[in-house]
Amino acid sequence: MTNIAFKKDLKIAVLSGKGGAGKTLLSVNLAAAASQSNYIDCDVEEPNGHLFFNPTWYMEKDVFVKIPVVDESICDGCRKCLDFCRFNALAYINNRLKIYEDICHSCGGCILVCPLMALTEKDKLIGKVSLGNSEDVRVLSGMINIGDSSGTPIIKELLSQSRSLSDKRPTFIDCPPGSSCIVMESIKDADFCLIVMEPTIFGRHNFDMVYDLVKLFNKPSAVVINKSIDGYNPSENFTDKDEIKVLEKIPFDKELGLLSSNAEIVVRKSAKYRNFFSSLLEKIYMEVSNETVTRT
Amino acid sequence: MKIAIPADNNNIDSKVSQSFGRAPFFLIYDTETEKSEFLNNTAASLQGGAGIKAAQLIVDSKASALLAPRCGQNAADVLKSGNISIYKIEATSLMENITAFKENRLALLQDIHTGFHDKYRV
Numbered sequence: 001m002t003n004i005a006f007k008k009d010l011k012i013a014v015l016s017g018k019g020g021a022g023k024t025l026l027s028v029n030l031a032a033a034a035s036q037s038n039y040i041d042c043d044v045e046e047p048n049g050h051l052f053f054n055p056t057w058y059m060e061k062d063v064f065v066k067i068p069v070v071d072e073s074i075c076d077g078c079r080k081c082l083d084f085c086r087f088n089a090l091a092y093i094n095n096r097l098k099i100y101e102d103i104c105h106s107c108g109g110c111i112l113v114c115p116l117m118a119l120t121e122k123d124k125l126i127g128k129v130s131l132g133n134s135e136d137v138r139v140l141s142g143m144i145n146i147g148d149s150s151g152t153p154i155i156k157e158l159l160s161q162s163r164s165l166s167d168k169r170p171t172f173i174d175c176p177p178g179s180s181c182i183v184m185e186s187i188k189d190a191d192f193c194l195i196v197m198e199p200t201i202f203g204r205h206n207f208d209m210v211y212d213l214v215k216l217f218n219k220p221s222a223v224v225i226n227k228s229i230d231g232y233n234p235s236e237n238f239t240d241k242d243e244i245k246v247l248e249k250i251p252f253d254k255e256l257g258l259l260s261s262n263a264e265i266v267v268r269k270s271a272k273y274r275n276f277f278s279s280l281l282e283k284i285y286m287e288v289s290n291e292t293v294t295r296t
Numbered sequence: 297m298k299i300a301i302p303a304d305n306n307n308i309d310s311k312v313s314q315s316f317g318r319a320p321f322f323l324i325y326d327t328e329t330e331k332s333e334f335l336n337n338t339a340a341s342l343q344g345g346a347g348i349k350a351a352q353l354i355v356d357s358k359a360s361a362l363l364a365p366r367c368g369q370n371a372a373d374v375l376k377s378g379n380i381s382i383y384k385i386e387a388t389s390l391m392e393n394i395t396a397f398k399e400n401r402l403a404l405l406q407d408i409h410t411g412f413h414d415k416y417r418v
Contacts, residue, residue: 032341081415082352085345086343086344087343087344087345088339088342088344088345088348088349089345089348090348091348091349091351091352091355091374091377092352093374093377093378094350094377094378094379096377098373098374099379100348100370100373101343103344103345143386185372
């Protein structure tokens with residue numbers, strides 16, 4: 001479909017500083033426009049890409065993390081594990097070690113520092129990943145269990161699943177909102193970051209946070225403005241030192257809103273939007289190939 | 297018996313700190329000898345788990361009761377394991393609360409909040 005040279009397993013992360021900016025709209029429709037692609041829903045706290053793709057699932061896998069367990073007959077209360085734990089997931093009260101599983105980040109450090117080897121590991125189930133197909137798009141979706149607080153291990157599992165796939169396809173990563181650990185994990189392997197911005201002052205503020213993160217990771221990036229209307233746009237006050245390019249503006253359009261709110265994939269329903277997202281995809285591929293040229 | 301109160305400053309004229317885990321100091325007051333001692337809350341500036349760490353400090357101080365405006369779930373759990381009762385206080389000065397405690401005017405803290413950590417943790 002395109003003559004531009006780029007690697008076949010290109011990974012494009014779609015991110016934004018806030019929810020509701022249009023990450024899922026973009027990543028779902030770009031994946032559908034690309035065809036023979038992978039779509040990864042890394043927003044494991046509230047995944048919704050599968051609602052659009054309605055895939056036929058063919059695999060499901062539980063995700064576990066390691067949590068320390070103490071053998072009280074061995075522990076002598078030296079508290080080396082308490083001193084080590086950056087998250088303070090351990091306490092020593094009435095000659096007993098208490099472990100707060102919800103606070104633990106599964107680093108395993110307490111087990112290493114225990115001089116008596118009183119600590120061992122156990123598995124804790126925190127969620128699952130599912131793989132399925134929707135027409136020619138492969139859908140990878142992660143879901144964290146209610147009450148668990150860190151989705152990072154689930155995102156790791158999603159990306160590891162995508163790496164182990166035998167066919168090389170372009171991959172579109174639907175990131176969680178914001179710029180926290182789970183977003184860093186989601187963009188880590190990406191070749192290109194596409195930032196979605198709303199045309200408001202708030203949208204601009206959120207963009208700045210994510211742009212800082214993307215620069216920190218040294219990722220090539222570009223912006224798409226969603227819900228764009230004619231006239232003054234307070235988000236577009238880019239200063240001269242901003243090197244980021246606005247690739248496309250998605251119009252604030254009733255047809256688009258209606259299809260999306262009915263969980264339809266716009267490129268599969270509207271010829272106009274199929275062309276729109278295909279053209280955006282070409283522009284992204286062009287950006288990536290330019291990056292490859294300038295960087296090598 | 298010894299009682300603990302979160303304090304904004306390390307003197308007896310200080311106000312009560314509205315936070316437990318993030319309080320700058322703890323007053324440890326001995327109701328028998330009427331002696332007061334201030335502990336630096338080393339947990340105050342921690343990134344996470346401040347409630348657990350602060351509660352560990354109180355347990356280690358051998359206090360039998362904590363007097364606080366509020367307390368999070370993890371901290372309350374540590375204190376409970378250490379057999380420390382938590383009393384709810386409303387007055388702003390340390391001395392007023394000590395007097396109220398001595399006169400048995402304080403009720404046990406019932407509304408333990410679930411903590412603010414989960415919502416914003418990265």
